[in-house]
Structures are given as C-alpha cells and as structure tokens.
Amino acid sequence: MAVAGVKRKVVSFSSRVASTPVRRRMVSATTKAKTSLSQALRELSKHAKALSTARKRVAAAKSKQAASAAKSVIRKSTTRLSAAKKLVLKAKQDLVKAQAFDDAKAKVAEQAKAVATYKNTLRKKARQDLRKALRKFESSWTRKRAKDDAKKLAAKLRKEAKKAALAKRKAEAKAKIAARKLAAKARAEERKAASKARRRARAAAARARKAAKREAREVERQASRRVAKKAARKAKKNKAGKKAAGKTAKQAAKKTAKKNRGKKK
Numbered sequence: 001m002a003v004a005g006v007k008r009k010v011v012s013f014s015s016r017v018a019s020t021p022v023r024r025r026m027v028s029a030t031t032k033a034k035t036s037l038s039q040a041l042r043e044l045s046k047h048a049k050a051l052s053t054a055r056k057r058v059a060a061a062k063s064k065q066a067a068s069a070a071k072s073v074i075r076k077s078t079t080r081l082s083a084a085k086k087l088v089l090k091a092k093q094d095l096v097k098a099q100a101f102d103d104a105k106a107k108v109a110e111q112a113k114a115v116a117t118y119k120n121t122l123r124k125k126a127r128q129d130l131r132k133a134l135r136k137f138e139s140s141w142t143r144k145r146a147k148d149d150a151k152k153l154a155a156k157l158r159k160e161a162k163k164a165a166l167a168k169r170k171a172e173a174k175a176k177i178a179a180r181k182l183a184a185k186a187r188a189e190e191r192k193a194a195s196k197a198r199r200r201a202r203a204a205a206a207r208a209r210k211a212a213k214r215e216a217r218e219v220e221r222q223a224s225r226r227v228a229k230k231a232a233r234k235a236k237k238n239k240a241g242k243k244a245a246g247k248t249a250k251q252a253a254k255k256t257a258k259k260n261r262g263k264k265k
Contacts, residue, residue, distance in 0.1 A: 029105075033098035037091035044084040051077035223256040 054073040 028102050029098035030095065030102045033091065033095035037088065037095050040084060040087040040091040044081065044088050047077055047081040047084045051081055220256065227256075 051074060054077050
C-alpha cells in the first residue's frame with residue numbers, strides 16, 4: 001500500500017511538472033468572506049436544529065435519565081450554538097472588512113488605472129510636445145544657422161575678394177616690371193643696333209673717304225700727267241716758253257685737284 005501511494009504521488013508530481021502551468025483566477029476577499037459566512041450560517045442552522053430537537057426530547061422524556069441526557073445535549077447544543085453565533089458574527093465582520101478591503105482595492109485599482117491612463121495621456125502629450133518643440137527648435141536653429149552661414153559666406157567672399165585684388169595688384173605690378181624690363185631691353189637692343197649701325201656707317205664713310213682720296217690722288221696724277229704731256233708738247237714747239245708751260249701745268253693740276261675735292265665734299 002505504501003509503495004502504491006508513493007507511485008501515485010510520483011505519477012501525479014510528474015504529470016504536474018509535464019503539464020503547462022495554468023494561471024489561477026484570483027479569488028476576492030469578499031467571496032472568501034461570503035463562503036465563510038455561509039459555512040458559519042450552516043453550522044448555526046445545524047446547531048439550532050439540534051437544540052430544538054434536544055428540547056423536544058426533554059419535553060418528551062419519560063424518565064429522569066432520558067431527561068438528564070436530553071438536558072446534557074441541550075447544554076452542549078447551546079454551547080455549540082453560541083459558538084456558531086460568534087462564528088457567524090465574526091464571519092459578518094470579516095465580510096464587512098473584506099467588502100471594505102475589496103472596495104478599497106477596487107478604488108486603488110481604479111485610481112491606478114486612471115493614473116496609468118493619465119500617464120499614457122501625459123506620455124502621448126509629451127511626445128506631441130516634444131515633436132512640436134523639436135520642429136520649433138529645428139526651424140529656429142535652421143534660421144539662425146542660415147544667418148550665421150550667410151555671415152560666414154559674406155566674410156569668406158570679402159576675404160577672397162581681398163586676396164583676389166591683392167593677387168591682381170601683384171600680377172599687374174609684375175606685368176609692369178616685366179614690361180619695363182622688356183622695354184629697357186628693347187631700348188638697349190635698339191641702342192646697340194643704332195650704335196652698330198653708326199659704327200658701320202662710320203666705317204663705310206671712312207672707307208669711302210679713303211677710296212675717294214685714292215681716286216682723287218689718281219685723278220690728280222693722271223691730270224698732272226696729261227698736263228705735263230701737253231706742256232711737254234708745247235715746250236717742244238716753243239722752247240722759249242718752257243718755264244711758263246711748267247708753271248701753267250702746275251697751276252692746272254692744282255685747280256683740277258681742288259675741283260675734285262669740292263665734288264667729294
């Protein structure tokens with residue numbers, strides 16, 4: 001028998017472990033109190049019936065022993081009845097307390113539900129307010145950032161414009177310096193070319209003067225030769241005029257040389 005009981009316990013325990021846990025419904029305190037009051041009232045009714053039956057037996061008792069036994073039953077029933085009345089009173093008090101507890105619990109639950117609802121409402125409103133605040137902040141921040149960016153951009157443009165103007169001035173100055181250098185170089189080259197041309201002209205003029213002098217001397221020689229020949233022929237014809245012919249030839253040669261010099265100049 002003991003082994004069978006152990007087997008049954010093991011089987012029931014294994015079945016409880018294997019089965020899925022079931023969530024039991026919570027029984028309210030009022031329901032428990034009502035159940036206890038019902039039990040107490042049933043006990044009271046039972047003891048009252050027992051007392052009534054005992055009294056009837058006392059009234060119907062024909063001997064002292066039967067009457068004494070019936071009275072003993074009456075005393076016990078009376079004691080039990082008073083105890084049952086106390087239990088009923090206590091059950092009623094417990095019922096009142098349970099009802100008050102359940103009412104308070106219901107109010108607390110209702111308040112908690114109202115608080116939870118209000119909390120959800122506040123949470124939703126907080127989300128909405130946060131979205132509004134974020135949109136407002138984003139809008140104001142965007143406007144402020146746009147102004148700051150515009151100021152920074154204007155400052156950057158002014159700075160770059162100054163840099164460009166400075167670079168332009170530097171480039172113009174460099175260009176002017178380069179132009180001056182080129183002009184100076186061109187003037188120097190022109191001066192060199194002019195000097196070279198003048199040197200060449202002087203050299204050509206000197207060569208021309210030398211050639212002219214040689215030609216003049218040659219012409220003078222030829223003229224003096226012709227004049228000398230003419231004078232010699234005349235001197236042969238006229239021996240008396242030898243001296244005059246010589247002088248005439250010399251004078252003619254000088255005149256001819258002067259004429260040639262005048263032409264060259």
